[in-house]
Amino acid sequence: MQTRKSRASFTGRVTMADVAKEVGVSAITVSRAFRAPGKVSPELHSRIVEVSRRLGYVPSRAASALASARSMTILALIPSLTNNVFVDVLVGIKEVLDAADYQMLIAITGYDQPDAEERMLRAHLGYVPDGILLTGVDQSEAVRTMIDGQGLPTVHMMDHSDREDLWWVGYSNAEAGRAVARYLLGRGRRRIGIIASQLDPRSLRRCEGCREVLAEAGLYDPGLDLRVPDHSSIPLGAELVERLLNQAPDCDAVFVCNDDLAQGAVFQCSQRGVAVPDRLAVVGFHDLNASAWASTPLTTVRTPRYQIGREATRLLLARIEGTPTSARRIDLGFSLVRRASG
Amino acid sequence: MQTRKSRASFTGRVTMADVAKEVGVSAITVSRAFRAPGKVSPELHSRIVEVSRRLGYVPSRAASALASARSMTILALIPSLTNNVFVDVLVGIKEVLDAADYQMLIAITGYDQPDAEERMLRAHLGYVPDGILLTGVDQSEAVRTMIDGQGLPTVHMMDHSDREDLWWVGYSNAEAGRAVARYLLGRGRRRIGIIASQLDPRSLRRCEGCREVLAEAGLYDPGLDLRVPDHSSIPLGAELVERLLNQAPDCDAVFVCNDDLAQGAVFQCSQRGVAVPDRLAVVGFHDLNASAWASTPLTTVRTPRYQIGREATRLLLARIEGTPTSARRIDLGFSLVRRASG
DNA sequence: CTGTTAGCGCGTTCAA
DNA sequence: TTGAACGCGCTAACAG
Numbered sequence: 001m002q003t004r005k006s007r008a009s010f011t012g013r014v015t016m017a018d019v020a021k022e023v024g025v026s027a028i029t030v031s032r033a034f035r036a037p038g039k040v041s042p043e044l045h046s047r048i049v050e051v052s053r054r055l056g057y058v059p060s061r062a063a064s065a066l067a068s069a070r071s072m073t074i075l076a077l078i079p080s081l082t083n084n085v086f087v088d089v090l091v092g093i094k095e096v097l098d099a100a101d102y103q104m105l106i107a108i109t110g111y112d113q114p115d116a117e118e119r120m121l122r123a124h125l126g127y128v129p130d131g132i133l134l135t136g137v138d139q140s141e142a143v144r145t146m147i148d149g150q151g152l153p154t155v156h157m158m159d160h161s162d163r164e165d166l167w168w169v170g171y172s173n174a175e176a177g178r179a180v181a182r183y184l185l186g187r188g189r190r191r192i193g194i195i196a197s198q199l200d201p202r203s204l205r206r207c208e209g210c211r212e213v214l215a216e217a218g219l220y221d222p223g224l225d226l227r228v229p230d231h232s233s234i235p236l237g238a239e240l241v242e243r244l245l246n247q248a249p250d251c252d253a254v255f256v257c258n259d260d261l262a263q264g265a266v267f268q269c270s271q272r273g274v275a276v277p278d279r280l281a282v283v284g285f286h287d288l289n290a291s292a293w294a295s296t297p298l299t300t301v302r303t304p305r306y307q308i309g310r311e312a313t314r315l316l317l318a319r320i321e322g323t324p325t326s327a328r329r330i331d332l333g334f335s336l337v338r339r340a341s342g
Numbered sequence: 343m344q345t346r347k348s349r350a351s352f353t354g355r356v357t358m359a360d361v362a363k364e365v366g367v368s369a370i371t372v373s374r375a376f377r378a379p380g381k382v383s384p385e386l387h388s389r390i391v392e393v394s395r396r397l398g399y400v401p402s403r404a405a406s407a408l409a410s411a412r413s414m415t416i417l418a419l420i421p422s423l424t425n426n427v428f429v430d431v432l433v434g435i436k437e438v439l440d441a442a443d444y445q446m447l448i449a450i451t452g453y454d455q456p457d458a459e460e461r462m463l464r465a466h467l468g469y470v471p472d473g474i475l476l477t478g479v480d481q482s483e484a485v486r487t488m489i490d491g492q493g494l495p496t497v498h499m500m501d502h503s504d505r506e507d508l509w510w511v512g513y514s515n516a517e518a519g520r521a522v523a524r525y526l527l528g529r530g531r532r533r534i535g536i537i538a539s540q541l542d543p544r545s546l547r548r549c550e551g552c553r554e555v556l557a558e559a560g561l562y563d564p565g566l567d568l569r570v571p572d573h574s575s576i577p578l579g580a581e582l583v584e585r586l587l588n589q590a591p592d593c594d595a596v597f598v599c600n601d602d603l604a605q606g607a608v609f610q611c612s613q614r615g616v617a618v619p620d621r622l623a624v625v626g627f628h629d630l631n632a633s634a635w636a637s638t639p640l641t642t643v644r645t646p647r648y649q650i651g652r653e654a655t656r657l658l659l660a661r662i663e664g665t666p667t668s669a670r671r672i673d674l675g676f677s678l679v680r681r682a683s684g
Numbered sequence: 685c686t687g688t689t690a691g692c693g694c695g696t697t698c699a700a
Numbered sequence: 701t702t703g704a705a706c707g708c709g710c711t712a713a714c715a716g
Binding site: 012061064094126128235238270 | 354356401403405406407408413423424426429436447448469470487492575576580606631632636637
């Protein structure tokens with residue numbers, strides 16, 4: 001029908017059929033030349049490659065995904081890019097994916113709306129990813145249902161879970177919070193505060209871990225526990241430490257649940273003439289790149305973000321391709337890095 | 343044929359046809375219910391929505407893109423995420439895209455291989471994006487051909503070009519480099535160095551702008567001009583300023599082409615006991631968030647990255663949808679932010 | 685090593 | 701307001 005033809009010519013894109021006609025073979029041969037070069041005679045192969053280049057042919061992933069039910073794409077759901085925590089994870093993911101010839105789809109969910117993860121997932125599931133990388137282990141029921149319904153292989157990152165059904169690569173945020181509290185107690189601090197923002201489940205678990213140990217020591221004081229929902233940032237850290245110091249002048253240490261907050265806190269202390277760590281010890285979290293290079297280098301907890309990205313992706317690809325894996329949960333741990341601030 | 347049926351059931355995904363059967367209508371009605379709710383009776387619409395939710399139906403973008411030649415997806419090509427420059431751009435892009443119900447595909451090209459942009463573009467073009475956002479204006483011939491061949495609307499970001507055929511939103515890197523040189527000269531500096539890394543075209547243009555003005559003043563000294571191909575980072579900045587000071591102890595100012603380098607430079611100066619700005623003035627570039635909060639707050643050039651993301655996306659969407667635009671090139675300028683370091 | 689046939693899930697066109 | 705037929709560009713399954 002004429003009307004149909006006009007639609008085809010409307011897109012204007014060069015298709016496999018165009019290449020095939022030009023070379024004088026059938027489309028399937030062109031298809032094979034790209035997917036399984038070994039199954040096509042060398043000279044045909046090179047002619048096909050040459051003609052494809054000349055014509056500017058770009059294979060349509062949409063069509064390929066439809067026909068093969070494989071997209072060679074994995075989807076990564078990330079809360080945010082504005083502090084570098086997840087950028088490092090993405091770098092790790094991308095390295096492994098590049099090597100395996102997979103594409104990476106990034107969906108940024110944000111911390112704000114509770115249903116954002118569900119909406120972003122739904123929107124991106126349409127690209128028919130072969131697998132999903134999720135941040136954290138606290139997905140909503142709706143998200144779980146959607147993933148299970150599609151039967152999509154999934155690996156969780158950046159936290160720790162006891163659930164038997166989850167595949168994850170991360171570390172225990174709760175344990176990290178406990179470690180910080182013990183460290184500070186071990187250094188003789190007794191009036192230990194907690195500063196957190198954003199209040200995602202992972203930050204909260206760090207706080208809880210810290211609170212737990214302090215409470216056991218009989219040293220937990222809710223008046224020193226500051227948690228605000230705002231996004232974490234350097235200026236916010238400055239503001240919060242100011243507030244803490246005003247409402248509890250005898251506070252002698254603080255666990256700040258994110259390094260950018262902690263950087264701001266240390267900055268504010270120096271503005272205000274509060275000696276760090278003598279008068280106030282500050283311990284951050286994540287060991288962002290800049291933290292070692294602050295005026296007062298930050299004592300902080302280093303998290304293996306890059307490795308988490310790599311290992312989680314390896315695990316996911318193995319799962320997708322049916323390769324046996326030695327473990328389905330990988331705890332990569334954390335380490336307390338002692339520098340000047342605490 | 344039986345073999346085909348088995349393939350269909352193999353994917354396991356819920357399709358439009360499944361929803362249609364369950365509701366008791368034809369597939370096209372389900373399609374319309376989502377794309378043009380007004381064209382379906384209200385009660386049918388709500389039943390379709392309900393059944394879709396219950397069945398866990400997720401529309402396939404792949405199929406949709408194939409059938410309609412529209413993907414509601416735009417592709418953003420970004421060199422890197424590891425310093426926050428492009429993260430801010432992405433935030434701007436995403437805001438506008440979210441409001442217009444488009445999806446964002448991010449491709450990270452890296453600075454290293456010269457053909458990476460071409461490869462990433464080719465790989466991602468397969469998703470049939472409706473438009474492309476490119477970083478910079480210096481694409482290779484291959485990239486230009488590929489885009490032109492597909493007839494894809496494109497907007498360039500983060501630089502300035504005199505070419506009539508380019509749509510762009512950015513600022514002049516060359517002019518920014520000149521402005522820094524003039525500023526430093528105006529403050530009485532005479533032995534002005536240049537430090538740059540990464541050496542992407544935009545950094546180089548900043549350097550060139552600076553060099554140009556210094557040369558006009560008869561004050562350009564190649565011995566003060568340090569350009570290395572490594573990725574920019576805080577430690578690298580520390581290293582480079584050290585080198586500069588060693589080979590030219592009388593250097594009294596330096597334009598550092600990236601804020602993270604500049605932060606490292608200032609840090610190193612304080613380690614080494616070099617007074618900033620009295621002995622050495624330091625001017626950075628981009629005004630990253632942390633730059634205002636360093637021990638010596640950075641004098642730097644603020645670039646409107648978030649706005650560039652927004653405006654470039656607006657322009658691109660207008661172009662895609664055929665809305666007339668007032669301009670196809672938008673210079674958003676830059677501003678020199680004077681703080682303590684210079 | 686190469687070709688034929690059919691259909692992936694959806695949207696366009698035309699008809700009712 | 702709803703439906704039938706067709707094809708978007710590609711690949712699986714067979715055959716040759």
